[in-house]
Amino acid sequence: MNIAAVRRLGYRRRMADGFDIHLNEDQARRLKAAAEAAGVEPTAYALQVLEGVIxxxxxxxxxxxxxxxxxxxxxxxxxxxxxxxxxxxxxxxxxxxxxxxxxxxxxxx
Structure with a gap:
């Protein structure tokens, strides 16, 4: 899963094993801050949060x-x-x- 800051929330193309999630600048900033507070990389933090939710x-x-x-x-x-x-x-x-x-x-x- 790639997480990148872009202007709108959306996805690029579906892949056999998943898809990319794009975050706007504010979402990326908040994700990075939450991940740093948890002591993990942003991608790992996002995956943990998603697993807990879905x-x-x-x-x-x-x-x-x-x-x-x-x-x-x-x-x-x-x-x-x-x-x-x-x-x-x-x-x-x-x-x-x-x-x-x-x-x-x-x-x-």
Missing amino acids: GDISIAGVSEYPAAWVAEDAERWAEYERTRETIPLEDALAAFDAALDEKLRAKAR
Whole structure:
């Protein structure tokens, strides 16, 4: 995967094993800053982020759940199996609502 700064977001041509992603100057700058903060190269950082978001692709081409979600589910299930403690629905929804509100506030900035 080649990542290059260009004026618009798009792709060049499809290849047998993937395609190129092009970033505008601002996107490239932000990717580089995030990668430097994580201590990795921008291409490696972009691939890690993409893997976390898109997860595995099935044979039919349908995106499965992102790997991070599956890992979190496994951790939560193991904790439940160990303790048999559950979270009341009201508490879970309150945490969900708070996280959603924060994301919406951040997006509005």
